[in-house]
Amino acid sequence: MISKTFKQEKVGCQLLEAGQAQPYTPGTKPQFGPVWDKTLCVRCALCYIYCPDAAISRQEDGFYDVDIKLCKGCGICHRECWFGAVSMQEVE
Amino acid sequence: MDTYTLYAAQFLPFKEHFGPKGHNACKGCGVALAVRQVYKALEGSGANIEQAKWQIPWEESIIVNSGAIAAGSQPALLSIAKKEGALHICFDNECTGGRVDTAVMLKKLPAVASASGCDYSATACPSHPFDLVDKIRKAWDCAGSAFVHILCPCPVGWGFEAENTVKVGRKAVESRVFPLYEIAQGYYKITCEDPNPQPVEGYVKAQTRFAGWSAKKIIALKEEVNANLELLKSKTQKTL
Ligand code: SF4
Numbered sequence: 192m193i194s195k196t197f198k199q200e201k202v203g204c205q206l207l208e209a210g211q212a213q214p215y216t217p218g219t220k221p222q223f224g225p226v227w228d229k230t231l232c233v234r235c236a237l238c239y240i241y242c243p244d245a246a247i248s249r250q251e252d253g254f255y256d257v258d259i260k261l262c263k264g265c266g267i268c269h270r271e272c273w274f275g276a277v278s279m280q281e282v283e
Numbered sequence: 284m285d286t287y288t289l290y291a292a293q294f295l296p297f298k299e300h301f302g303p304k305g306h307n308a309c310k311g312c313g314v315a316l317a318v319r320q321v322y323k324a325l326e327g328s329g330a331n332i333e334q335a336k337w338q339i340p341w342e343e344s345i346i347v348n349s350g351a352i353a354a355g356s357q358p359a360l361l362s363i364a365k366k367e368g369a370l371h372i373c374f375d376n377e378c379t380g381g382r383v384d385t386a387v388m389l390k391k392l393p394a395v396a397s398a399s400g401c402d403y404s405a406t407a408c409p410s411h412p413f414d415l416v417d418k419i420r421k422a423w424d425c426a427g428s429a430f431v432h433i434l435c436p437c438p439v440g441w442g443f444e445a446e447n448t449v450k451v452g453r454k455a456v457e458s459r460v461f462p463l464y465e466i467a468q469g470y471y472k473i474t475c476e477d478p479n480p481q482p483v484e485g486y487v488k489a490q491t492r493f494a495g496w497s498a499k500k501i502i503a504l505k506e507e508v509n510a511n512l513e514l515l516k517s518k519t520q521k522t523l
């Protein structure tokens with residue numbers, strides 16, 4: 192258990208050290224997650240560059256896949272793929 | 284002759300600063316997307332990204348001078364120290380608490396920054412990632428201080444579906460509400476030229492924050508956008 196402490200901050204509320212802040216994981220899975228169709232994908236990496244949560248990463252075979260722990264299910268990757276290779280499907 | 288730089292998404296650095304734990308922004312956050320792309324642009328340039336300072340720019344003269352603060356918008360500012368001067372990046376999600384008017388949307392922060400002595404200033408939008416990466420790298424490489432103003436669409440504040448973040452950003456650029464340009468040592472250059480701009484109505488209709496706007500107000504906005512664009516174009520011609 193971390194004990195709570197009090198600290199005076201400078202005017203402007205700039206927090207210059209992490210203090211007791213913890214790294215954050217979304218925790219719950221999104222309702223819908225992206226699924227790739229490798230027959231349509233041309234590996235252009237647009238889905239990767241547009242993901243705000245850095246959830247998409249390159250796999251060893253050159254295709255892209257999602258880390259569902261980071262994904263929030265926003266659907267930008269589905270929307271921005273020119274080739275319709277990403278579809279949003281329910282996550283079990 | 285112009286020199287061209289070619290970018291492809293596969294050749295940007297794969298290192299993620301949000302990983303392995305992620306962040307707690309809303310889904311489809313435009314600011315998170317812009318921050319991620321900025322980090323990718325600065326990777327390997329020697330910038331001390333981990334030590335960069337985040338602040339609400341209430342004391343920054345370049346912002347205070349402009350209409351943004353007067354209109355109640357408080358964009359986040361990231362300042363990174365360079366060899367000479369600093370690189371200021373303004374992540375602007377136009378969060379004015381639901382109230383929106385033309386003064387908020389058509390502010391000209393790069394012009395103000397250029398007038399207050401910045402060597403390089405530009406506008407960018409995460410819907411055009413390679414343009415953004417190019418500008419951040421130019422801003423980092425220029426001799427003095429630099430300023431980049433990034434428009435970050437906000438699904439919650441602007442009222443659109445999270446999956447449309449990139450689409451709305453693209454509409455803002457293509458309808459010329461937020462033209463992409465850069466000012467290097469006083470020389471203007473429009474970086475995203477399109478002879479046939481999209482109608483402003485398309486941008487306005489995509490968001491619920493304009494729901495209360497009358498047709499008259501939208502026409503006034505359109506006229507102001509056109510006047511802005513003409514002014515920008517005239518400045519480009521003068522300095523070439
Ligand atoms: S945007 Fe579409 S085609 Fe490009 S890498 Fe992603 S899934 Fe493949």
Ligand code: SF4
Nearest residue numbers: 242262263265266268
């Ligand atoms: S749904 Fe959104 S968060 Fe999930 S992988 Fe696609 S772009 Fe990233």
